[in-house]
Amino acid sequence: MNKxxxxxxxxxxxxxxxxxxxxxxxxFLVMSGIFTFDMGSFFERGQADxxxxxxxxxxxxxxxxxxxxxxxxxxxxxxxxxxxxxxxxVKLADVVFGKFLAAWVLCILALALTFPIWITxxxxxxxxxxxxxxxxxxxxxxxxxxxxxxxCMSAMTRNSIVAFILTVSICxxxxxxxxxxxxxxxxxxxxxxxxxxxxxxxLTHFDSISKGVLDVRDVLFFVVFIASWLFASAIVIEIxxxx
Amino acid sequence: MIxxxxxxxxxxxxxxxxxxxxxxxxxxxxxxxxxxxxGKSTTMKxxxxxxxxxxxxxxxxxxxxxxxxIAVKALIGYLPEGAPSYPDMTxxxxxxFIAEIRGYSGEEKHRRIEKVINDVELRxxxxxxxxxxxxxxxxxVGLAQAILHDPxxxxxxxxxxxxxxxxxHHVRKLIRNLAKDKxxxxxxxxxxxxxxxxxxxxIIAGGRILADGTPKELERRSAYAGAISVQLTEEFDLRAAxxxxxxxxxxxxxxxxxxxxxxxxxxxxxxxxxxxxxxxxGHWPVAxxxxxxxxxxxxxxxxxHDSALTRRDAPQAASATTTQQQV
Numbered sequence: 400m401n402k403x404x405x406x407x408x409x410x411x412x413x414x415x416x417x418x419x420x421x422x423x424x425x426x427f428l429v430m431s432g433i434f435t436f437d438m439g440s441f442f443e444r445g446q447a448d449x450x451x452x453x454x455x456x457x458x459x460x461x462x463x464x465x466x467x468x469x470x471x472x473x474x475x476x477x478x479x480x481x482x483x484x485x486x487x488x489v490k491l492a493d494v495v496f497g498k499f500l501a502a503w504v505l506c507i508l509a510l511a512l513t514f515p516i517w518i519t520x521x522x523x524x525x526x527x528x529x530x531x532x533x534x535x536x537x538x539x540x541x542x543x544x545x546x547x548x549x550x551c552m553s554a555m556t557r558n559s560i561v562a563f564i565l566t567v568s569i570c571x572x573x574x575x576x577x578x579x580x581x582x583x584x585x586x587x588x589x590x591x592x593x594x595x596x597x598x599x600x601x602l603t604h605f606d607s608i609s610k611g612v613l614d615v616r617d618v619l620f621f622v623v624f625i626a627s628w629l630f631a632s633a634i635v636i637e638i639x640x641x642x
Numbered sequence: 643m644i645x646x647x648x649x650x651x652x653x654x655x656x657x658x659x660x661x662x663x664x665x666x667x668x669x670x671x672x673x674x675x676x677x678x679x680x681g682k683s684t685t686m687k688x689x690x691x692x693x694x695x696x697x698x699x700x701x702x703x704x705x706x707x708x709x710x711x712i713a714v715k716a717l718i719g720y721l722p723e724g725a726p727s728y729p730d731m732t733x734x735x736x737x738x739f740i741a742e743i744r745g746y747s748g749e750e751k752h753r754r755i756e757k758v759i760n761d762v763e764l765r766x767x768x769x770x771x772x773x774x775x776x777x778x779x780x781x782x783v784g785l786a787q788a789i790l791h792d793p794x795x796x797x798x799x800x801x802x803x804x805x806x807x808x809x810x811h812h813v814r815k816l817i818r819n820l821a822k823d824k825x826x827x828x829x830x831x832x833x834x835x836x837x838x839x840x841x842x843x844x845i846i847a848g849g850r851i852l853a854d855g856t857p858k859e860l861e862r863r864s865a866y867a868g869a870i871s872v873q874l875t876e877e878f879d880l881r882a883a884x885x886x887x888x889x890x891x892x893x894x895x896x897x898x899x900x901x902x903x904x905x906x907x908x909x910x911x912x913x914x915x916x917x918x919x920x921x922x923x924g925h926w927p928v929a930x931x932x933x934x935x936x937x938x939x940x941x942x943x944x945x946x947h948d949s950a951l952t953r954r955d956a957p958q959a960a961s962a963t964t965t966q967q968q969v
Contacts, residue, residue: 405742409728416730416771479726483787486690486722487743488715641694642653 402489406497407504414505423467427509430459435516447524452516453534453609457574457601460545465566467502468549469559472636476557485640495633499543499550499625506542510535530611537608540621541601545570547628554635577602643667644689644795644825649698651684651849658684660849661698666842668794671821673840673857674829677946681849682829683723686799689827690720702795716744719793721801725784729773733764733783736772737790744791754790761816762786777804785813789820796820798828802835814839833938837861843938847946861936865906865944869934870917874901875927883924889913904934 414420431452435441439451475481484494520526545566552565575581577600585593597603604617644666651659659681666672674682687693689700691711699706705713727736737758741751759765762782767775772783781804788796801817802810817826817839830836836843837857845853845860853860861867872880880903881893889911896902907913914933921928 402743405739409731409739412735413728413730478729479722479724480728482687482692482722483720483726486692486715486718486720487740488712488745489743490712640692641696 401493403493403497403500406489406494407500410498410501411504414501419467420505423463423505424509424512427459427463428512430463431455431513431516434459447520447526449516449520449526449531449534450609452513453538453605456538457541457605460542461567461570461574464506464542464545465549465552465563465570467505468546468566469553469563471498471502471550472553472632473556473559473562477559485636491633491636495550495629495636499546499629499632502546502550503539503543506546507539510539510542527611530609533611533613534609536613537605537617540608540618540625541605543625544573544601544621544628547625547632548573551628551632551635554632554639573599574601576600577606643703644827645699645701646685646689647699649685649688649700650696651681651688651693652696658849659688662846662849662851663698664844664851664854666825666827668823668825669821670842671817671826671828671840673836673843674827674846675831675833675836675843675942676829676846677831680847680946682846683799684849685846686720686797686827686829687722690718690722690797691715692722716791717793718795718797719788719791720796721781721784721788721798723799725781727772727780727783727787730771732769732771733759733775733786734768736783737786740787740790746791754792758786758790761789763812778806778809781805782809782813785816789816793824795825796827798826800830801828802830802832810835833942837938845942845945852945853941857938858935860941861938864936864938864941866904866934866940867936868907868912868914870905870907870914870931871934872903872905872917872921872926872931873929874903875929877901878927880926883920883926887916889916901929 414423434455435449435452439455441451444451472481475484485491517531520531521528548569549562549566552569553559553562555565556562576596582593582597585596598620604620607614608617646665647663649659649662650657662681662685674685676682684693688695689702689707691707691714694708699708700714701707702714702717705717707714728739731739734755737755738751741755746754759768762785764779764782764786767779767783772780775783781801785798785801788798796817798817802813805813814835817828820826821839821841828835828840840857843853843855843857843860844851853863855863874880877900880895884890884893884905889908890905890913891908892906894904894906896904905913905917917931920926921931
């Protein structure tokens with residue numbers, strides 16, 4: 400079997416061997432329910448779509464995903480199992496990607512378990528299911544983006560709380576730089592600069608995907624983003640090896 | 643063969659391993675001795691590829707750990723210090739994971755796991771999570787993962803630490819059985835362990851090799867080599883009986899047992915026959931006396947203590963000169 404898949408399998412089983420996976424999924428579902436029905440006025444809007452559901456995802460992920468990602472490497476370093484793992488005949492890339500993938504699959508599973516809300520809109524009206532599917536895809540990609548940052552931050556420290564705080568901070572930057580507040584404050588700058596800042600934001604890319612505009616560039620943004628941060632994780636681990 | 647040449651490992655300004663060179667060949671069980679912080683674990687971490695060397699190289703069967711790490715790691719079985727393993731997995735799940743990573747599947751995987759469970763006696767804890775195991779069992783699980791693939795090179799960092807005497811005996815027997823055509827490197831600060839299992843011992847301190855030889859050879863270098871241990875049945879002034887004898891360099895009386903003496907020979911002198919003769923002629927109340935082959939512990943203390951002193955003095959001397967300059 401592919402070494403990456405063996406790592407992936409162990410990591411994913413690890414989430415379910417402890418209450419972590421269940422707690423994460425339950426809180427994720429409760430929070431997304433509160434955001435959608437209460438703050439998002441799902442019923443009051445009277446529209447058959449999932450905009451209020453997806454609109455809150457970047458903010459929900461901002462705290463939920465770092466909680467999953469913080470242990471990726473920090474816990475291994477703390478318990479010393481990293482020494483075991485890194486002296487097994489496995490390529491670093493397989494370990495980095497296997498770990499990331501396991502955490503990502505957990506997030507996607509939590510996301511998929513929100514399906515009752517999709518059934519609800521279909522029962523109440525005739526939503527554009529293509530748009531909803533695109534939004535789910537965009538949300539999953541965005542979760543991957545958050546996770547990849549978390550992977551890199553977790554590799555930097557043996558303290559998972561530090562990893563959590565670093566991840567939240569950096570993720571916040573990548574979410575906030577697409578908000579109007581930030582973009583307004585730099586409105587004096589050349590348009591190119593403003594576009595560059597907005598282009599770095601999860602919000603910009605997620606919004607366009609979740610509106611049903613499945614542009615290759617938006618998907619590519621997330622893919623490249625994830626790949627870059629995972630590559631950075633590998634570099635951080637290599638640097639730690641030399642020190 | 644493991645070849646370590648001019649290995650240096652620095653952490654910021656601290657040199658943990660300082661220009662270390664040695665070779666280990668098949669069939670050797672090398673005991674790595676040294677006080678805490680001597681660089682034993684760091685050296686092992688570099689050999690196994692967990693840390694990278696600052697200078698120098700490590701090759702195992704011709705594969706360099708820096709350029710061909712996967713090949714080296716496949717040859718090595720490693721028990722890291724403290725025997726870390728995933729606490730949420732059961733013993734069986736953990737060994738299954740290790741076996742898969744080592745490239746085994748199906749019948750072969752099953753056979754290897756069964757064998758190692760028998761060898762290390764883990765049957766009773768197969769389905770328990772590692773979290774709940776005692777220290778001794780955790781260490782044995784760590785040992786099991788290290789020997790699962792029948793590695794050519796076995797590197798064990800303090801394999802018997804935290805085990806009870808029976809378990810220690812068992813692990814040592816296991817190591818001796820494994821060692822036939824392999825390279826085994828174990829680090830320890832239990833000196834009896836070295837005499838019990840090792841064919842060769844290296845003493846390191848401050849990241850440098852202080853001594854390298856068979857345990858017997860190192861024992862013979864001890865100040866006690868050739869000494870006579872004398873146990874008396876009643877109080878007797880042994881010092882008076884031996885006063886003025888030039889072949890005897892010193893007489894030590896046991897602090898806890900006033901009737902036990904150690905007679906130290908002068909350089910290159912054999913004193914056994916002489917002492918034996920004197921004991922008979924002088925009617926010493928002797929219960930028992932025997933030749934001491936040397937004490938590894940004593941030799942260990944004398945070499946590592948000297949180096950510790952020089953190391954500790956160095957920075958003090960440096961700061962002293964700076965103060966003088968300031969004045």
